[in-house]
Amino acid sequence: MITCADFMAEIGNYMEGDVADEVRHQLEHHLSHCQTCTVLVDSSRKTLKIVTDTGTFDLPDATFRPIAERIMARIRSGEK
Amino acid sequence: MLFLRKEFGLVPKVFSAQTLRPDILQAEADALRLLLLSEDALSRAQKRDILLAGTDLETLRDRGFTENQVLEAVVTTSFACFFNVLQTGLGAGSDFAAKMPAKKAHLSTPEQRHTAVTTSVDPDAECVARLQGGDLNAFEELMNRHSQRVYRTLVGILGNPDEARDAMQDTFLKVFQHLAGFEGRSKFSTWLVSIASNTAIQRLRERKPMESLDESAPDEEGFRPRQVQAWTDDPEQLYSQAEMRSLIENGVMKLPVKYRVVLMLRDIEQLGIEEAASALGLGIPAIKARLLRGRLMLREALAPHFIPSGIKGSAKGVTN
Numbered sequence: 382m383i384t385c386a387d388f389m390a391e392i393g394n395y396m397e398g399d400v401a402d403e404v405r406h407q408l409e410h411h412l413s414h415c416q417t418c419t420v421l422v423d424s425s426r427k428t429l430k431i432v433t434d435t436g437t438f439d440l441p442d443a444t445f446r447p448i449a450e451r452i453m454a455r456i457r458s459g460e461k
Numbered sequence: 462m463l464f465l466r467k468e469f470g471l472v473p474k475v476f477s478a479q480t481l482r483p484d485i486l487q488a489e490a491d492a493l494r495l496l497l498l499s500e501d502a503l504s505r506a507q508k509r510d511i512l513l514a515g516t517d518l519e520t521l522r523d524r525g526f527t528e529n530q531v532l533e534a535v536v537t538t539s540f541a542c543f544f545n546v547l548q549t550g551l552g553a554g555s556d557f558a559a560k561m562p563a564k565k566a567h568l569s570t571p572e573q574r575h576t577a578v579t580t581s582v583d584p585d586a587e588c589v590a591r592l593q594g595g596d597l598n599a600f601e602e603l604m605n606r607h608s609q610r611v612y613r614t615l616v617g618i619l620g621n622p623d624e625a626r627d628a629m630q631d632t633f634l635k636v637f638q639h640l641a642g643f644e645g646r647s648k649f650s651t652w653l654v655s656i657a658s659n660t661a662i663q664r665l666r667e668r669k670p671m672e673s674l675d676e677s678a679p680d681e682e683g684f685r686p687r688q689v690q691a692w693t694d695d696p697e698q699l700y701s702q703a704e705m706r707s708l709i710e711n712g713v714m715k716l717p718v719k720y721r722v723v724l725m726l727r728d729i730e731q732l733g734i735e736e737a738a739s740a741l742g743l744g745i746p747a748i749k750a751r752l753l754r755g756r757l758m759l760r761e762a763l764a765p766h767f768i769p770s771g772i773k774g775s776a777k778g779v780t781n
Binding site: 391392393394399400401417420421423424425427428429430431432433434435436437438439440443445448449450451453455456457 | 478502507539597601602604605608609612613618622626629630633637686688689690691692696697702706709710713724725728729731749750752753756757759760763764767
């Protein structure tokens with residue numbers, strides 16, 4: 382019987398699908414009766430989804446263009 | 462002993478039987494340390510399962526293990542067998558009957574045997590060759606291709622978009638300056654991110670006593686999830702794209718730097734685990750641990766925005 386602490390030790394590997402079948406069965410058995418760990422897995426998956434789906438920390442081309450031009454000007458002039 | 466438990470998957474009984482010869486124990490531990498992989502490594506649980514199940518090579522490949530991991534499975538099992546023989550000789554009894562996954566090794570053609578490091582094709586190789594041949598337009602192409610990646614690395618470490626934009630010029634000039642030293646042993650993009658990372662770390666050091674990115678820096682052991690109420694089914698429907706972006710960016714910026722940069726490279730920039738580890742000069746286990754911690758901390762910060770209001774305030778947290 383695994384505890385919530387055991388589950389938390391493996392949650393990263395579990396979410397990445399990086400556990401052997403036998404371990405996965407044990408973890409899923411724990412999830413079947415532990416609401417807290419079920420919520421943690423579900424909300425962690427949702428976190429990952431919104432982080433990967435939402436375009437964050439974009440550098441707009443209009444911002445990068447002048448930076449690139451300055452860099453190229455210095456390189457072409459032989460200045461480092 | 463901690464190293465054995467963590468990296469090998471168990472502490473063999475022979476390590477108790479040989480306590481009068483610490484020199485031999487040390488030599489055995491050193492041999493293990495040298496032979497077990499630091500990159501693309503198997504997890505402790507995977508090693509334990511492989512040792513117990515005696516899975517053969519073809520099955521490991523079918524289950525999606527990389528060739529490096531298959532190699533490590535063979536090395537780990539070979540050591541377990543060696544320790545069992547040693548233990549029997551010393552009268553310590555065996556840990557368990559470790560089974561060799563290498564029994565089907567002869568099925569591999571010589572080309573498939575992994576005694577040498579294999580390299581994947583670098584999509585930037587052609588552009589880098591043109592640049593090294595003196596074509597400056599190729600540098601502009603490389604900058605355009607990787608500006609987002611460099612920017613996100615810089616923001617991840619510096620935690621400040623204005624300073625990150627400022628550091629981009631330093632980074633790309635350093636890349637150009639050191640191009641002759643780039644020998645293609647890693648992908649160009651990995652090398653680029655490592656230069657961006659070093660540039661940002663140098664700036665942090667100049668600015669203030671830095672938060673450490675070192676492997677030796679202890680993780681926040683005290684962190685436990687506290688927000689354990691169920692989230693709404695479809696969080697993305699609750700906010701506009703701009704609001705969602707703002708929520709995530711604020712949450713990411715509040716993470717400690719060592720978690721923020723890993724999450725930024727892996728989840729936002731979508732770098733592979735190995736590439737992120739290589740670029741930041743960290744081991745795979747450290748990257749995985751920090752990624753998990755960063756994701757859990759970000760989940761914690763976002764939770765109040767996605768928990769239906771009716772059930773807020775009943776957090777009990779994970780304590781055991």
